[in-house]
Amino acid sequence: IIARDIYGQDKIVRAIAYLTMGYSLGPIFTPPIGGFLVETSGWRSVLILALAAGIFIVVLVYFLIDETQPENNLNNNQNNCHRSLFSDYYLLFRDIKFTSLTFQIGLSTGAFFALATGAAFIMIEHLGRPASEYGLYFTLLPCGYLLGNFVSGRLGSQISIETMVLISTGIMVVAICSFAVFTLWGNISPLVLFGFGSVLTFGQGMNTPFAQSGLLRVPSNLIGTAGGIGAFAQMFGAAVFSQLYGFAADGTPSNLAIIVGAATFLAFVFATINFCKRPFKLPQPT
Structure with missing residues (x-):
């Protein structure tokens, strides 16, 4: 929200991309x-x-x-303070593009966190590798995310949000499908796990800035609610799919491929809906 206030809607993708690059440095x-x-x-x-x-x-x-926030927006928000939170939700979720982006960013984040959760089980339980080796390979995941953020920052507003969300989610689908093929063949190694995993996080890194900026394409009096919904969707998706893998984990890569694949394919479905549908025109603040 602060990034949109400072840089405006035209430059928000680039701003969020570079900001999330800093976020990805932590896991490295x-x-x-x-x-x-x-x-x-x-x-x-x-x-x-x-x-x-x-x-x-x-x-x-x-x-x-x-x-x-500009002074006139603050005044508008104060004048509309009688609106209920549920009316804001109703207005936002009437827009099919907002709804599809909300589910897309939650599911894609869920795929990312399920992969990060499952990678430790696969490395230690299935492959029998030491924790120190796991720590070295794990850095490939945030590095992929970092590179995806960088690509999004360079592209900025040159490509539409709908197109970029669809392309980046497609990259995630290709990555998890490739990992599933190697899983079926029984050819699993740290390089396969984290190599395709880094491709998936690369797609997630490309997706996040565009999806977040798409969620903020709302009237100024709804930006706070929209931003909160987007953040909740990301955290909720991460928690749900990490927990799902925790329930299903058996030390083999099959369940990881299934759960991450399910989240990724559902994210691609919502990315396709977002690409195809026209937005509902939200009422402007008075």
């Missing part, structure tokens, strides 16, 4: 840092570091980030 650098802290100072030191980092971020936000 924090595992070795956490491992070092656990070995030298015990597991509580990880929590202390997280607390200190959180306090530092709150202080930075308080002193450096001002209100970014």
Whole structure:
């Protein structure tokens, strides 16, 4: 929402892409840092570091980030404060493109997190590899996501949101189908798991900035609700599919391919709906 206020709808894809590149750096650098802290100072030191980092971020936000919403939008929101939350939901979900993007970003995020959850089981239980080797291979997943963010940032508004969401989800489908083929052949190795996994996260990294910016193509008085729905969809999808794999996990890659594949194919269905349908014209604030 802050990115849209500052950069506008035309540049929001590029802004979100570069912002999420920073988000993807965490899974690359924090595992070795956490491992070092656990070995030298015990597991509580990880929590202390997280607390200190959180306090530092709150202080930075308080002193450096001002209100970014234009004054006229603030006045409009105050004039429309009598609207109920459920009426905002009703207005937003009447738009088939908003609804399809909400499900698409939730399902694609679910596929990403189910893969990240299952990769540890496959490496350690099925392949019998040490945790240290898993940590090295795991960096391929956030690196793929980082590269996808970079590509989205370079493309910016040159390609429509609908087209890019469909293409990026298609890349995810190709990745999980390729992994499923190798699973059926019984030819599973760390390179197969994380190689195709990095292709899937590359597609997810391309998808996220475009899908998020698409969810914010709403009147200014609905941006906060739309942003909250998008964030909830991502976290809910991640939790549901990670938990599904937890229930189904048996140490083999078959269930991982099925669950990630189901989430990815459903995401592609909603991406197709978003590509084909015309938006419902939402009422503008008065």
